Amino acid sequence: MTQKNQLTQEEALTLLRGNPEIMRLRAHEKRCAHSPDGTATYLVMRIVSTTNVCIANCSYCAFYRRPHDPEGYVLTQEEIFQKCDALLAAGGSLVAMEGGFHPKLKIDHYETLFYAMRERYGNALEIYGPTIVEVIFIARNSKISLEEALQRLWQAGLRWIPGGGAEILTDQWRQELSPRKYSVKEYLDGMELAQRLGYGTTATMVIGFGETWEDRLEHLEQLRALQNKTGGFKSFLLWTYQPDHTALRGSRISNEEYLKAVALSRLYLDNIPVIRASFLTQGDQGPLALTWGASDFDIVLEDKVTELAGAKIESNVEKVLNWVRGAGITPIKREPFGLS
């Protein structure tokens, strides 16, 4: 439910039809209430895709392989450790652990992995993931409740459930893009449960599938309503669909449209403190988002899922920081968000 002084969908659509510069200035003003003007925070991370074997069949994904495909893989613990070691050596502090809906990997596989990671890295490296849709799959595949799965992963050392797997939170788009990735209600109920159990969570949206601004607003409304209720989302990240080699195909949206969507997100999600810019998909145009309402960014050293769909990763940390400085913004390194 909309709270007092929160932007309505009508007001948002009026803003979108108006002068983009007015929208940018309003979003930037709002962003500066959370984070000082002329600065932006960042951390260095990598996304480790622990397996590419997946039965979800998302039409926008160029990464997955069906079971028994000779190109299917499951990373060993040693391979994951090597990636984490390299991340730490590069000054990273966050490792996202994502994978497919692998029909043979049950809850004990993930428990063993997270116990081992905590034992090796302690708190030097924060483990970010799997996403709630993956945990729902793991729970059902293991014939246990979602609550039990989340509790067991917590015991193993997991503290964060990232917002990936949301794409566009309307049931129509979920049917279109990934019908096996659960309904809007299942996604939101799962996130709320994770928040209640103490997990830190983040929110996301992916745009560029052909959805309308009304669809995007519906997505933001779902997130804002849950945030009004729980306050559990620490940040929101918006990125763009990469169409290369996917079954869905299509084309990339312009960076101008991305920037407008960032501004819209900053204004609509007034109850989520941090809006993050996606350099992973926007490349050297990403820093512009830091003057359109975003105040934070990740430097991502690896993400196979977006790379295989056409994203070009820049893993030279200093080069990325220079993009930001070139936009007149001082980057400030941060630790992963805390849980309190």
Ligand code: SF4
């Ligand atoms: S996006 Fe994730 S869940 Fe969907 S097909 Fe790709 S690997 Fe599977």
